[in-house]
Amino acid sequence: MKINLKVWRQKNTNTAGKLVEYQLDNVSEDMSFLEMFDVLNDSLTRKGEDPVTFDHDCREGICGMCSMYINGRAHGPQTGATTCQLHMRSFNDGDTIVVEPWRARAFPVIKDLMVDRSAFDRIIQSGGMYR
Amino acid sequence: MSKTGLAVYLDFADAIKRDGRKTIEAKYGNLFEMYEKITGENPYELPMMIYPAVHYTMGGLWVDYNLMTTIPGLYALGEANFSDHGANRLGASALMQGLADGYFVIPYTIGDYLATIGPADKIPVDSPAFKEAEQKVHAQVEQLLAIKGTRPVDELHKELGHIMWEYCGMSRTAEGLKLAKQKIQALKKEFWTNVKVLGDSEEMNQALEQASRVADFIELGELMVDDALNREESCGGHFREEHQTPDGEALRDDANFAYVAAWEYQGEGKPEVLNKEVLEFENVKLTQRSYK
Structure with a gap:
């Protein structure tokens, strides 16, 4: 599949960001959305360009670390699924996909698609969850 | 297929x-x-x-009964330590250990430790040990950034994973493990001369973070291979093809290997020293398990 990406690039919290376009020509429909970003980052790194920063950890749908706001929806088109469990077969050849960080005043962007979630950690630490 | x-x-x-x-x-x-x-x-x-999944290291940091490592005040909980699971660590045993350590052990033992120290015992940042550790980290970070090679960290990480999967998976042979050791040593050389880490150390840098971890994984991978070579028996997730019963089940050697192997770091480039912690069974008898 061919995929056109518009990815939010932002150097740090204090710098203005913008959407940057990338094109990937060899995306497999079996790739997860994050694996597609690994492919992008591999090619950026080889070209000497700064890879895209994004959160991820277990990549098996458990930890809740991966975020990404995909085409205006948290975690993309599926419901009840994390971004790592979203696969490229949910998209069509030639699609343009817009990827942004989760935007909220309480979660400032650290870099690119990674936001500072410590406000949320403080809520959990104070016992404010799972009541 | x-x-x-x-x-x-x-x-x-x-x-x-x-x-x-x-x-x-x-x-x-x-x-x-x-x-x-x-x-x-x-x-x-x-x-x-x-598809069979890789089940971690089947081990972790040495801890005492209070879950403290060999470094006073440093505790290791859950999967990071070696304590509760045996040679096999399948299914949800990791959850068991996380919950047992978190609920039943650490709430009591950490308080016991904290009661023995006070604010005056805080290690000052100008102490020689602190300075040495800090300098070491800085030096490694600068070294990784200065290599400016051609291969992304992720690629080298995956290569290590493939070596471990191929030769140090559930089924191992002495021949394969020896080959794995050579391959890991070659990969280590490649990593430290040809890794490509962009950016700098003053910003969020995931490639640099991953490179630091892969450097550790290379050391850990080699140690796992050494451990698998040393253990001349089959046991749990460690199936040495040379050691099996006539019908293909794991063949243990309790006379020589009924111990936990605690490998002790000796410094860069030096082989780790094996400490044996003998397994004593008081209420159950060691038996052969059959999955058939």
């Missing part, structure tokens, strides 16, 4: 016919839903592609 060439099929058709879809749904519904998300195939209608 699936198109990856790596999976075999597990067919639920007979079970669904025998017990009905509702029963299977009640037992495995969540799992089947996850499977469909990953593969795009409906496991109620098509056989499932299955």
Whole structure:
């Protein structure tokens, strides 16, 4: 599949960001959305360009670390699924996909698609969850 | 075989016919839903592609009964330590250890330790040990950034994973393990001369973070290979092909290997020293487990 990406690039919290376009020509429909970003980052790194920063950890749908706001929806088109469990077969050849960080005043962007979630950690630490 | 060439099929058709879809749904519904998300195939209608997963290191940091490591005040909980699981660590045993350590052990032992120290015992940042550790980290970070090679960290990370999967997976041989050791040493050289880490150390830098971890994984991988070579028996997740019963089951050697191997770091480039912690069984007898 061919995929056109518009990815939010932002150097740090204090710098203005913008959407940057990338094109990937060899995306497999079996790739997860994050694996597609690994492919992008591999090619950026080889070209000497700064890879895209994004959160991820277990990549098996458990930890809740991966975020990404995909085409205006948290975690993309599926419901009840994390971004790592979203696969490229949910998209069509030639699609343009817009990827942004989760935007909220309480979660400032650290870099690119990674936001500072410590406000949320403080809520959990104070016992404010799972009541 | 699936198109990856790596999976075999597990067919639920007979079970669904025998017990009905509702029963299977009640037992495995969540799992089947996850499977469909990953593969795009409906496991109620098509056989499932299955594949054995790598189960971590089957071990971790040495800790005492209070979960403190060999460094006073440094505790290791859950999967990071070696304490509760045996040679096999399948299914949800990691959850058991996380919960047991977190609920039942650490709330009591950490308070006991904290009661023995006060604010005056805080190690000052100008102490020689602190300075040495800080300088070491700075030096490694600068070294990684200065290599400016051609290969992304992720690629070298995956290469290490493939070596471990191929030669230090569930089924191992002395020959394969020796080859793995050579391959890891060659990869280590490649990593420290040809890794490509962009950016700098003053900003969020995930490639730099990953490079630091892969440097550790290379050391850990080699140690796992050494440990697997040393253990001349089959036991739990460690199946040495040379040591099996006539019908292909794991053949243990309790006379020589009924111990936990605690490998002690001796410094850069020096082989780790093996400390044996003998396993003593008071209430149960060691027996042969058969999965047949």
